[in-house]
Amino acid sequence: MTHLLPHDVRPTEFDALLPAMLADLEELVSVESPSADLAAVAAGAARVAQLGARALGAEPEVLLHEGCTHLRWRLGAGPRRVLLLCHQDTVWPLGTLAELPWSVTDGVVRGPGCFDMKAGIVLAFTVLARLRAAGHDLDGVTVLVTGDEEIGSPTSADLIRAEAAGCAAVLVLEASADGGALKTGRKGASMYDLLVTGRAAHAGLEPEKGVSSTVELAHQVLAIADLADPAQGTTVTPTVLTSGTTTNTVPATGRLSVDVRALTAAEQQRVDAGMRALTPQVPGAVLQLRGGINRPPLEEAASAGLFALARAVSARLGLPAPAGVTVGGASDGNFTAGIGVPTLDGLGAVGGGAHAVGEHVLADQLPGRAALLAGLVRAVLDGGGLGVPDEEAPGE
Structure with a gap:
């Protein structure tokens, strides 16, 4: 049984936005952005900037660190409260798109970087655009899209830590674990x-x-x-x-x-x-x-409060309760957890095959992921997001 709150965005509202999400994802996948090619990363960032400006009503700050392009949107003038953390670089060399072209067949999306993690960027922009259109105050939200995560974030690690410092929560739009599980721990x-x-x-x-x-x-x-x-x-x-x-x-x-x-x-x-x-x-x-x-570990203690909140939001929205798992791979969320900021990872697309020819996204799962992210953003902005109010407890 669901108990929607006035600020909730219902999953059905994102169902209607699925065609637009897929169109945006195709735009991002169509620009190849392997980490080691700085010109390609810059081209990918330019495409991300176009989509983000359209969604957020503002151009990003373009941050060049040792030749690598990163993008930052700071919404509102107030203290930073929630960081949406993404990267747009991929492991795929230039020319992969010709061999593994963009496609959507029977609800399965394919294309280099679609799962890891360009779909996560689309989710972030879609959610913030929908909240903005509905009149929600997004003061305190930061979106950071980096360009070197796949090679260890050598030019962005300090930037990531600086943006996370003082935030109530970092929400990492990396792809989910198997079956849509959230990543509550990373080695x-x-x-x-x-x-x-x-x-x-x-x-x-x-x-x-x-x-x-x-x-x-x-x-x-x-x-x-x-x-x-x-x-x-x-x-x-x-x-x-x-x-x-x-x-x-x-x-x-x-x-x-x-x-x-x-x-x-x-x-x-x-x-x-x-x-x-x-x-x-x-x-x-x-x-x-x-x-x-x-990267330091993302220990489960760093995600426990936000994971409980995610389960509460899912219950309220009538979404399946997400599982939480610890995985061996590291992400930029390790940096933010390492400085003591509550961090929840794996909030991006459901699918599989990261770094492999079978990389794919399940299209019908995108609206539910968007609804969950919207609920988390609003919950953090409304009260810090690290406690679960009685009326939002899972299963009620």
Whole structure:
């Protein structure tokens, strides 16, 4: 049984907006925006800016950080209260659209970046435009659309933290987990490169004069893998490995990349300390460690209040109660949770296949996601959003 409040936007109102949402999504998908191509990211941002200006009645601030384009809308002049966090860069290289073209077949939307996460941008604009048209005061809402999330947000991390600071809530429009579940926890991510310097020598004539970077890396791979703790959910994965130049030379240099994921800041720090304590095992070898902690964990405590609110809003609107899950992948929401701001992730599209050829969005789920987002935005603006009033408790 639903108990709608005067400010609620009913899911049926967004049903009527579905064709417009799909048209906007096609516009965004039609401009390819791979993270590593700054010109393509700028072109994608220009298209996002057009849609956002149309929806919000205002042009964005265009923020260039080390050549990467980010967009920001600050609605109203009051203190910042809720941040809608998005990114428009994708993992797909230029030319993918020709191989995986935009399509909508039997309610399934396909196209590079549609699920991760251009549909989330469309949801944000659609919701704010609808609330604005209905006369709702959006003072205190910020929309931030970044251009480098898929490569670890090297130019936007400080911007994200600055925009989130002082907010009552950050709502992350990343794609949902399986079945539309919200992402109430995310592992923190650390990335390292271990460089080994040895000494070259002829492998046939005088190998004893060499210091093998390959042998040193073999020792280090095993030591690094031992830092994992499956019982704590901590993964430490040696990934890309290179060493040497020719088959008849003792290799003088080598390099190992390492991917670390952890559920808690304590585990992330433990592994970081272990990486920094590595010592050479082959006499004469020298180690150099680069990288470190990229994103802190989004621990479930950071999302608990907003998740309870999301379930209350869903119950009131007659929407299915969303599940909450912890996932291994990190997002920009990790940054905001890491500075203590309540953060709820996975509020974007329902579908699947992120980063894969099967990437897709379920069109009929978009109106319900829009209604949920609208309810959350209004709830946060009306009272902070971290408590669940008695009259909104799930199941009533």
